[in-house]
Amino acid sequence: MSFSDEVIPATPSKMSQMKALNFDPKTKRLSLIVKEIPKIKNADDVIVRVTFSGICGTDLHITEGSFPCKDSPLTLGHEFSGLVTQTGKDVTHVKTGDKVVVDPNRQGIGCNKCSYCTNGKYHLCTSGGINNTIGIFRDGGWAEYCIAPACQVFKLPSNISLQTAAMCEPLSCISHGWERLGSVPSYARFIIQGAGIIGNLWATLLHLKGYKYVTVSEPLAKRRELFEKIGTGYEILSPDQLKAKFTNEAAVLEKGFDICIDCSGNATAIESGFSYLRPGGKLCIFGVASPNARINLSPFDIYKKEITIMGVMVNPFSFNKAIALLDSMSERYLKYDILGIKVFGLDQHEEALVELKQGKISKAVFKIC
The missing domain is CATH 3.40.50.720 (NAD(P)-binding Rossmann-like Domain)
Incomplete structure (x- = not known):
C-alpha cells in the first residue's frame, strides 16, 4: 500500500477548525472532535498539516490509563509526518510546503541546570525528554494540524515519502x-x-x-x-x-x-x-x-x-540518524504491507485499536490529510 505525497499550500485564512482525536484521561475515552486549528504564537513556531500519524504501544498504555500523560483532555499522537503550512518569523530551516517529520521530544532541552542536562542526558531531566512530549503532555498528531517548536521539526529528503516517514520516531x-x-x-x-x-x-x-x-x-x-x-x-x-x-x-x-x-x-x-x-x-x-x-x-x-x-528511553539526539535509516531502509524494509501495518482514518480509531490489541496487525497508522 502506498500513497502519493501531496503539496499543500498554507492554511487558508478562512479556515479555523480541524478534526482531532482527543483523549480524556479522566474517562479514558477517545473522541473525534472539531477544535480550533493552532495558531502561530511564537517566532519559532511551525504549523504542520499532518499526513500520517502512528499509534504507538505507549498510546495503548495511555488509553488504558497505565501510562502518565497530561491530566486534562489532549490530542494524542507522537509519531507523525506532514507538510509545513505556516512558520513563525524566526524559522528559516523549513518553509511552507516542505515535507517534515516532528520529533515529539525537544532535542537537547530540559531544565538546562541539572546534572543530566549539563552532561548531555537531557532526556533524563524531570522536565526534558518524555516529560514534555508532543502527543503525551502537549497536543499531538492525531489531528489535521499540529504546532511544534522549530527545533523539533526536521525537513525530509525529497526521496523519502511521508508514508515512510511516519516510521521516523520509532526508528529514532x-x-x-x-x-x-x-x-x-x-x-x-x-x-x-x-x-x-x-x-x-x-x-x-x-x-x-x-x-x-x-x-x-x-x-x-x-x-x-x-x-x-x-x-x-x-x-x-x-x-x-x-x-x-x-x-x-x-x-x-x-x-x-x-x-x-x-x-x-x-x-x-x-x-x-x-x-x-x-x-x-x-x-x-x-x-x-x-x-x-x-x-x-x-x-x-x-x-x-x-x-x-x-x-532505553526515547530518542536523545537521534532524529537525524533515524532519517538516515529511513533513507537506507525504505525500499527494502519499510513498506507497510511487508511490515504488517494497516492504514485507518481518524473516524476508524476504534477499529484500529481493536485490530492492534488483537494482534491482527503489527501497527496502525492514521492517514489524516
Whole structure:
C-alpha cells in the first residue's frame, strides 16, 4: 500500500477548525472532535498539516490509563509526518510546503541546570525528554494540524515519502537503543521478544547490519505469520517453542543468546529472555511496560554471568540518524504491507485499536490529510 505525497499550500485564512482525536484521561475515552486549528504564537513556531500519524504501544498504555500523560483532555499522537503550512518569523530551516517529520521530544532541552542536562542526558531531566512530549503532555498528531517548536521539526529528503516517514520516531528510539548496546560483534546471537512493529523494526535493523543469528519470540500466530513476510530469514518461534529449546543450563550455554531485546513490555517475556542469556549477555528493556509491572530476576545469576541490564528511553539526539535509516531502509524494509501495518482514518480509531490489541496487525497508522 502506498500513497502519493501531496503539496499543500498554507492554511487558508478562512479556515479555523480541524478534526482531532482527543483523549480524556479522566474517562479514558477517545473522541473525534472539531477544535480550533493552532495558531502561530511564537517566532519559532511551525504549523504542520499532518499526513500520517502512528499509534504507538505507549498510546495503548495511555488509553488504558497505565501510562502518565497530561491530566486534562489532549490530542494524542507522537509519531507523525506532514507538510509545513505556516512558520513563525524566526524559522528559516523549513518553509511552507516542505515535507517534515516532528520529533515529539525537544532535542537537547530540559531544565538546562541539572546534572543530566549539563552532561548531555537531557532526556533524563524531570522536565526534558518524555516529560514534555508532543502527543503525551502537549497536543499531538492525531489531528489535521499540529504546532511544534522549530527545533523539533526536521525537513525530509525529497526521496523519502511521508508514508515512510511516519516510521521516523520509532526508528529514532531504536537508534538510541543500538547505541546503548555498545559494540556488538558480528557473531552475537540475538533474541527479540515480541513481533509487533518495534520487534519487526529491530529485526530489520539487525538484518541491514548483517547479523545472522537472530531469533524472534512472539505468542500470536498472526504476528508470526506477518513477520515471515519481511523476508529476513530469521527464526520466529512461540514462547513455548523457545522454552522447549532451553531445558537446562547446558542448552543455554550452547544455544543461548548474547543479547535479549525485549520489545513486548511484558514481565514474563522479560524474565524468560533473561533466562536464555549466556554469560556476558545483555538484557535491553526497550518495550514500555506498565509502571506497575514487576520482574523477578536472580541477582546471583546476574553476578555469576556478568549480565548487563539496560533500559532505553526515547530518542536523545537521534532524529537525524533515524532519517538516515529511513533513507537506507525504505525500499527494502519499510513498506507497510511487508511490515504488517494497516492504514485507518481518524473516524476508524476504534477499529484500529481493536485490530492492534488483537494482534491482527503489527501497527496502525492514521492517514489524516
